[in-house]
Amino acid sequence: MLFAGSNDELESVTAVLGQKVKLTCYSPAVAVKWTRNDNDLLYSGIFHQPYALRFALEVHRGQQNLILYNSSLSDAGKYVCSGVDDGAIIKQLNLTIVEGIHEHILFHHFYRAACNADAVAMRILSVCPSVCHTHAL
DSSP, rough: OOOOOOOOOOEEEEEETTTTTEEEEEEEESSSSEEEETTEEETEEEETTGGGGGGEEEEEETTTEEEEEOOGGGOOOOEEEETTTTTTTEEEEEEEEEEEEEEHHHHHHHHHHHHHHHHHHHHHHHHSSSHHTTTOO
């Protein structure tokens, strides 16, 4: 998942098909409007249909997170967060949904964790080789 950029920059966000996506907008404004491909998603805290079924809004200390559950290929596009009062664009994001890399990401994280565990084990062996070798499995 995934954030920051000025209002005139289009930030790229890539998500995996079927996963939860979190789009973040920092705004001092209490109410924001989210659009996708120039269509209203959320206005003053109310989602337009049919978006209410798979979208949610998390608001915490000026952070307005648009949450998308179970992403689909049709969710890709340009998302814009703007203030309700003045209409000023706060953040623009281009969401791309990709298929088939989820397993690769899981393997990469597993491999990294295994390598880190090996590195820790090697450090232990170098510090106390006689004790570790006598207690080896």
